[in-house]
Amino acid sequence: MSIPMAVPARTSRPPLPDRFVAVAALALATALVHTAPLRATLAVARIAKRCTRRPATATEAGRVVAARDWASRFFPGRAACLEMSLAAFLASTLHGKAVDWCIGCRFAPCESHAWIEADTQPVGETNTSDRPFHVTLRT
Numbered sequence: 269m270s271i272p273m274a275v276p277a278r279t280s281r282p283p284l285p286d287r288f289v290a291v292a293a294l295a296l297a298t299a300l301v302h303t304a305p306l307r308a309t310l311a312v313a314r315i316a317k318r319c320t321r322r323p324a325t326a327t328e329a330g331r332v333v334a335a336r337d338w339a340s341r342f343f344p345g346r347a348a349c350l351e352m353s354l355a356a357f358l359a360s361t362l363h364g365k366a367v368d369w370c371i372g373c374r375f376a377p378c379e380s381h382a383w384i385e386a387d388t389q390p391v392g393e394t395n396t397s398d399r400p401f402h403v404t405l406r407t
Contacts, residue, residue, distance in 0.1 A: 282335040286359075290335035293359035294343060297351050309354070313369055313407045316361040324365035329386035332360045332367075337392075353382040356392070357407075360384070367391070372401040 281287065300309045324332070336356045340347050347355075350371070357369040368385040374396075381401050383390050 282331070282338050286331065286335035287338060289359050289362050290332070290339035290355070291342075293362060294336060294339050294347065294351070294355040297354035297358055298343075298345065298347065301351050301354060310405075310407060313354070313357060316358060317366055317407065319364075320361050320366035321364040322366065324360050324363075324367045324386045326386045326389060326391060328363070328365055329356075329360060329367050329384060329391040332356050332363065332365075333384070333392035335359065350382045353384050356384045369407045370401075370403045371405040372403045374399050374401045 282290070300312060304312075333356050336352060336359055339355075340352060353369060353371075357367055360367045368388075369382070370385055370390075371380070371382045373380045376399065383393050383401070385391060385406075
């Protein structure tokens, strides 16, 4: 008898162009976070956002997050929320769609986190209505 584990269910593979963009965005995000100062990473994010054509819908942002999650399964190193959210942000801008990259915190317990938002709603995040994150920085 097998025991069910707390492993996310396998999802279908995203379309090929989304996978290529997600892999490139994850590599770029990891390089930026690990080698560049935060102010340089924020400058890159602001420039990338200026090059977008229109805001992303929640569905489009969800598709980018799903592709990023698929690409992260093959990533050999540590990819925490900062790298993952920046990768989703960059992937969305590479598709020509604007999302907000947010870095924030919450208290009790004290915790920091990074995520993306579309239509002012977090995308791909668990609902923490009892202890919401407060946005410290929005790009």
